[in-house]
Amino acid sequence: MAELKDIMTIRTRFAPSPTGYLHIGGIRTALFCWLYAKKHGGDFLLRIEDTDRERSTQESVNAILDGMAWTGLDYDGDAVLQSDRFDRYREVADQLLSSGQAYQCYCSKDELDEMRAAQVARGENPRYDGRCRNRVDAEDGIKPVLRFKTPTEGSVTVNDLIHGDVTFENAQLDDLVIIRSDGWPTYHFSVVIDDHDMDITHVFRGDDHLNNTPRQIHMIEALGFARPVYAHMPMILGADGARLSKRHGAVNVMGYKDEGYLPDALINYLVRLGWSHGDDEIFTREQMIDYFDIVDVNPAASKFNGEKLDWVNQQYIIAGTGTEHGAELAAQLELLGVDINNGPVPAEVYEAFKERAVTLKAMAVSMLWLYQDFDAFDEKAAKKNLRPVIKEPLIALHQTLAGLTEWTAANIHNAIQAVADQFALKFGKLGQPVRVIVTGAGVSPPIDATVELVGKERTLERFDVALEYIAAREAAAG
């Protein structure tokens, strides 16, 4: 007999709530979910959980959509909005109410708080005690909530792909609210209905939901729905071991775009958090899908390490080309207020800078002198390299460069070498002063490529400025 999973199409979903930006932990859950679906030739769906009408915003919905697009986690079909499904939730709620599996509760917030305080004082798990279960009279003027009748005895076992079988005693559970007094369903209720209606076979989510799963399973059973397979992903923690949150800094996925990270690098970093394939570190998307196996997912939480992300990002920048990332680099330059028409084409500059930048943003910052004139030389670099002793060689080089008809790195290199030889200097003794002259400071790509990129006109102008600087220094020294 064929296993159910063999004849069924695997369908997973990512179900974030639009109450802020798209969280880095969320995108990692989405990634594993996406990977699992792709690996098994299934579907990956997106559902926006916006039943909390108070906190959900359109802006946040857009942030989710933008984040999915930027990271390249493509989903099948259109995103499902829970707010479009209000009537369906009511329908199922009515069904539960009429079958006696749910009941109306008129307890006030104060009453509930009091009850829980008393339970905690007694060393018990704070939980709703079911006092409205058998209530028949409605209370005027109070809009009731609907509670689900959770079994009070026995236990449920969650079969989890990552954590194995986890058993919960029903006595620990309580009658949860499934419809709020405003008529909207709560998370636990809408998830159960949506996952069923969307034919979701595998539920991937953070393992902060593991404790909630038995409650949902009871509703699934009451409704006669098929139980999905669960995979509770370990949390991502901050460096201090606490759950990753805003206070740890960059948790907004789109923030990484702004900071100059490549989406492939972020995804690659994230896939290695809690999952591995031997000693491999860098994976293409195809390799990730090919190698991915849920049994290799580590059940333990992991700490987010920005330095490792930086390294991965740099690996992707080095492996990338100007054709691929030129537009992103240009965007970073423009963010810095640079007019990219005032210098070389970013896509062509990329090659010279890619081995010395951790992010596209840092790369842009390191090449500002290609597009803007600087007001002064870096003090330390100038003091060390723009000395009177190098004045004559620089004058000679200035002339040689001015005479170059073809402004190529090779010709520039030869020019520097020739002048260095003429004055019996090592290449670097002349190269470094030139670097300071054209860039204003002591760091740049190889000097010949640097000078070529700066351009002939600008280079000669900057030589003039530097020569004046040295002359002034000479005069001051007397």
Next chain:
RNA sequence: GCUCCCUUCGUCUAGCGGUUAGGACACGGCCCUCUCAAGGCUGAAACACGAGUUCGAUUCUCGUAGGGAGCACCA
């Protein structure tokens, strides 16, 4: 407080009863070198603790400790 989950270098991890416990980031040293990088070589760095099972435990079981999460008319 109760319930659940988790535990290999500082960090991410490999390991799936017998290994000099491997790799990666970060850190130190050396090489390369016109700067900075990149790259190569190299060093230091871990099985939380205690019982048990076993000829033999990092690996299996149970405790302990530590960490995380849940206990809402938030998801």
